[in-house]
Amino acid sequence: MQPTTEPAFTTTVHTATTGPVIEATGELDLDGAPTLHAVLRRALTTAPPRSDLVIDLAGVTFCDSSGLNALLRARIETGRAGLTLHLARPAHAVARLLEITGADKVFPIDPGVPFVPHTRAG
Incomplete structure (x- = not known):
C-alpha cells in the first residue's frame, strides 16, 4: 500500500463582500504556479465588476x-479585468521575496483578510 501524499500547493476560493479570496497553501513554485493561474482565471469570471481579488x-x-x-x-x-489584486498576510519567506525583488511596491499588501462567509473548492 502506497502512502498518500498531499499536493505541494492547494487553493480554496472564498467569497467575501469585497470579492473573491483565494487562500493559497503550500509551495508556490513551478508546479504550483499553474494551479494558482487556473483558480485565478475561474475567480475572474465570477468576480463582480470593480471588486477586489485577494x-x-x-x-x-x-x-x-x-x-x-x-x-x-x-x-x-x-x-485587465478591471479588478484590483491584493496580497494578504504573506508568510515571512514570501514577504521577504516580495521585498527583495521590489514586488512589494506594485501590490497592495494587506495584513488581514476580508470577512469570508463561505468556501468553494478551487
Whole structure:
C-alpha cells in the first residue's frame, strides 16, 4: 500500500463582500504556479465588476521565481479585468521575496483578510 501524499500547493476560493479570496497553501513554485493561474482565471469570471481579488498567502511556505511570476501575471490579468489584486498576510519567506525583488511596491499588501462567509473548492 502506497502512502498518500498531499499536493505541494492547494487553493480554496472564498467569497467575501469585497470579492473573491483565494487562500493559497503550500509551495508556490513551478508546479504550483499553474494551479494558482487556473483558480485565478475561474475567480475572474465570477468576480463582480470593480471588486477586489485577494490572494491570501499566509499558508504559502515557499515561493520561487515561478511563483513570483505567477503573482505578477495575476496582477496584470486582474487589472485587465478591471479588478484590483491584493496580497494578504504573506508568510515571512514570501514577504521577504516580495521585498527583495521590489514586488512589494506594485501590490497592495494587506495584513488581514476580508470577512469570508463561505468556501468553494478551487
